[in-house]
Amino acid sequence: MIKVLIVEDSAVIRMLLTAIIGKEKDLQIIGEAKNGHEAIAMAEALKPDLITMDIRMPVMDGISTIKHIMSHQPIPIIVISSNVNDELQISFNAIDEGALAVLEKPCAMTASNFDAMRQELLGTIRAMAEVKLIKRRIVIPTITPVILETTPASEDNNYKLVVIGSSTGGPQALKSMLSSLPGNFSLPIVITQHISIGFVEGLVAWLNNVSALQIKIAEQDELLQAGYVYFAPDSMQCEVAKKGSHFYINLADDEASNGFMPSVSRLFYSAAQQCEQQAIAIMLSGMGADGADGMLAMHQKNCRTIAQDEQSCIVYGMPKSAIDLNAVDVILPIDEMSQYLVNHQHRLN
Amino acid sequence: MAFDEELMQQLMVVFEDELAEQIQLITMHLLALEKLEGAEIATYNADEMLRAAHTIKGSAKGIGLNDIVDVTHQLESIMGALVTNKLNKSEQLINILLNALDRIQDIFNAEKNKKSYDFNLKNLLEDLEATLNNDFFKAEYQHKVKIDIIKPDLSNSVDEKELAIPSLNAADKYKVDNVLADNPKPTEAPEEQEASYTVLAEDISDISIISEDLHISKLQFTQLLTELRHLSNGLSSLSRDVNESIGNDDVKNKQAINSTLLKLSNDAKAMYHRRRPLGLYLNQQVNLLGDSLNKLRLVKFDTLLMPLYRIVRDLSNQQGKQIEFVIDGKDIKIDRYVYQYLNIPLLHIVNNAIDHGIENSTERAEKGKNLKARLSITIIKRGYNIIIYVKDDGRGIDLDKVKQKILSKNFATSDELALLSDKEVMNFIFKAGFSSADIVTTVSGRGVGLDIVRSNLRKIKGSVELKSTLNKGTEFIMTLPATLSSEQGILVKVNEAILAFPSYGVDWVKEFPNHYIKVINGKKVVLDKYKQPVSAFYLAELLNQPTKEASADGLIPMVFISNGLRTIALIVSDIFGEQELIIKAFQYPLIKVPYAIGMSSMADGHLMPVLNIEELIEKSEQANITTTFIENKSADKQTVKKVLIVDDSVTTRTLEENILKRQGFEVSSFVNGLEAWNALQTNPQYDLIISDIEMPLMNGFELVEKIKTNATTASIPVIIVSSLNSEQDKMQGVKLGASAYITKDMLNTDVLLTMIKQLI
Secondary structure, three states: OEEEEEEOOOHHHHHHHHHHHHOOOOEEEEEEEOOHHHHHHHHHHHOOOEEEEOOOOOOOOHHHHHHHHHHHOOOOEEEEEOOOHHHHHHHHHHHHHOOOEEEEOOOOOOOOOHHHHHHHHHHHHHHHHOOOHHHHHHHOOOOOOOOOOOOOOOOOOOOOEEEEEEOOOHHHHHHHHHHHOOOOOOOOEEEEEOOOOOOHHHHHHHHHOOOOOEEEEOOOOOEOOOOEEEEOOOOOEEEEEEEOOEEEEEEEOOOOEOOEOOOHHHHHHHHHHHHHHHEEEEEOOOOOOOOHHHHHHHHHOOOEEEEEOHHHOOOOHHHHHHHHOOOOOEEEOHHHHHHHHHHHOOOOO | OOOOHHHHHHHHHHHHHHHHHHHHHHHHHHHHHHOOOHHHHHHOOOHHHHHHHHHHHHHHHHHOOHHHHHHHHHHHHHHHHHHOOOEOOOHHHHHHHHHHHHHHHHHHHHHHOOOOOOOOHHHHHHHHHHHHHOOOOEOOOOOOOEEEEEOOOOOOOEEEEEOOOHHHHHHHHOOOOOOOOOOOOOOOOOOOOOOOOOOOHHHHHHHHHHHHHHHHHHHHHHHHHHHHHHHHHHHHHHHHHHHHHOOOOOHHHHHHHHHHHHHHHHHHHHHHHHHHHHHHHHHHHHHHHHHHHHHHOEEEHHHHHHHHHHHHHHHHHHOOOOEEEEEEOOOOEEEHHHHHHHHHHHHHHHHHHHHHHOOOHHHHHHOOOOOOEEEEEEEEEEOOEEEEEEEEOOOOOOHHHHHHHHHHOOOOOHHHHHHOOHHHHHHHHHOOOOOOOOOEOOOOOOOOOOHHHHHHHHHOOOEEEEEEEOOOEEEEEEEEEOOOOOEEEEEEEEOOEEEEEEHHHEEEEEEEEHHHOEEEOOEEEEEOOOOOEEEEEEHHHHOOOOEOOOOOOOEEEEEEEEOOOOEEEEEOOEEEEEEEEOOEOOOOOOOOOOOEEEEEEOOOOOEEEEEOHHHHHHHHHOOOOOOOEOOOOOOOOOOOOEEEEEOOOHHHHHHHHHHHHHOOOEEEEEOOHHHHHHHHHHOOOOOEEEEOOOOOOOOHHHHHHHHHHOOOOOOOOEEEEEOOOOHHHHHHHHHHOOOEEEEHHHOOHHHHHHHHHHHO
């Protein structure tokens, strides 16, 4: 039985969350707090397995609360917030303070995406409740990582592109990686991160603050250039296409893959097809198995395939699925990813 | 999870409260911002206001009320621009924002009642968006040389400061909604808040009902104890009787019977004594429970009074008056139930003060008064009472005008008037039928005239007093008990029925010998406890029941009841005594039971009606009531009033006819203005005319004009009842001489009768 504490100042949202979560047999709501102050007191008294946290609250806001809880008695925290304006930007700062995931506030029961939202919420709760926090704290560096040296280790490197897939726990891993890659890293990076609609801008802004690379949302037919990181936009499949010796972004809104849009598999499959052995694929922390089959395809085309190791993953699901398919060349902890990439980039002429 | 209807309903209920609360919060902040200028706005902590809008948006989205989401989104943008000085604060801008809040409430209400709202959402959204980009509202970032700053302590001194480009300095002080504080201290210092729960009023009502039932059980238990004691006493006296009656021959038998009886008596007594502590304890606990529940219903005054800020602001803006509105003593708590009866009187008095009391700036200047009028509500607690003072520094009440009105309405003769003190004259304002306006337009359900103030207060055992000085101002003083304790009632018997009077309405109870009742001009009169003559009636006849005449010898039980203004004496068959009353109000479908405010139960469980003091007194004032004795029924000698109805709709005619006939009016109806006019010319002896507007052959306006310009009919009051509800139509009706204008959607028995009582 997973014991959940809900922190949310709106009575209506509290009621909705309670209805969604309380209905599940393996989840139990042990308390509802209206502000950070109450949340801290209740967390101490009731010792929940997981906390859902609002950001904008009276008396004491979400960020301060997360900071306090994570520095005193860490408990898995999921931020449930709004994808609008200032709250959006702040939501990812919650991850800096130690929150595990950022999800969107529940939509109406009558909305078309209600079921999807509900599944994501419940799935994330179940996954996050099991995250071993001590482990996590060691892995995510709180100091700014050192930007690495640029010299490639070997001259035969012929990689032209890096593709990355990630889901729950992705933002933290990405931050660690992207903040330590040097500004002249020579490979363009394309990332498909599973995230609630409307949140990818906030993620991009948050990462831009810490990375020497330029991070943006991918646009149709965009030329892939060194020094840039491209994130798949909402509700689109993001793929790479090759024309001549250059690579471009191709966006398609045809159908979901593995239930996802954007799907990691779609990205990886396109890389397998278009780049053959010229791409490096990385599977980061995440639930489920999206991307595993795509990574296998890439592996079969002699691309370099890397999976994040269990130790440093918040959720080991996706990397494990790929490993189980024998699709993975190298398993690395997150803090060794950037060095590996740097070593394998091609030399800039 | 499939769409859950019940959950949806619960969400709507919770949202309704949340929405009201957040809207009120935003309103208060907007009103506060309205009083600030330039730099002060930038430093104003608008966190709570913006968060409130944010909460509304999130919750509305969670329920699927996307229209509200859209409007709130615009609202947020505009408010955000306002507090960062990108838009200029102005009365117009605040109005736009307040209006948006009203629209949000409208959308919710429509959704709740499953109707559609009556404005165009698209237009509203476009207007709001336009406001954001409108140059008219945009702040001008020029060298603003002089800025008037009004100090917040309302001493009305105006400082003029020169500020350099306010934007630059203000930028330093801009409140950045930056939640990334380095140290996690609370962003708003938590006041010593007591832990609080949100409870639905419904749930408290449910518990209150259970508590009330317990009260009844408690009473029944007490009754049981009493009966037990009686039993014990009865048994001992039986034992004594037996002792005396059985001869001394059968000693053994006698002793046996005696000892059995004694034993029974002692057992009964022992039972009584054993149970008595339980009875006392039960009494105490149930009373405590009741009190605790009452406390739950206590709300701080200022929560209840908050809507007044906006009302005063809107009214004063509409009428072009400058008003400083101050509320003092907000922390005093009051029972929510009590407040609902206080709400309308307060609203009415405030409305009155602004409409008729406070003058516009020109007039005030002429009188040498401050241009800004002062309206204050002060609440204090004194002993067991709460006293509310509503004071304005306006025109005051013109006693001469009041006296004129009294004479013209025949409330007193000029001789009687001469005997009255100024205070007594002033009190006439509270009489039904007294309205400060000469023309009465559509009754909006708020009650017309200050009589509503008195009658509402009476219901919560409160009273109101009035002080006024011509040209200096007026002060209303309302006194009411701070807590609702349970009611006490006087039980009486009328014929064979047992009825209860609520004690607050009973002045005196006394039995008189027959010759104390004098008959003057056919009316019975008796002296009350102040030796003042009051009219006496048989309670049975007021209740339209056959009356048993009191015997010539012996004492006649009488109950003196009062509504604060008039006292009458009621003759009953018997008076039982005083008892705690748990009054259960009538529920649907018994919405209006004549002469009763509810039912109560006696200790043995029987139900008895609790009488409506106000209605009884009103009934007694209606025309001359001659007693109808059981043996001989004489005809009522009421002067019957004649009413003329004209309307082309048979439905409306029938409705009006029914209402009037039931009240004893004689009704003649016509289908168009021409017919009505012809009838009037033949026989103008009508006391009242009720007319529609849209009719064939001659419409209502034409008819009214004819009536009012013709000497024989000009004095007949005319009420217009029409579906036309534009201000123009109302003005037209009034201009032509109508005394009142009721729109058809507002037409019901109460409205019509209230109006009629005022006019004839």
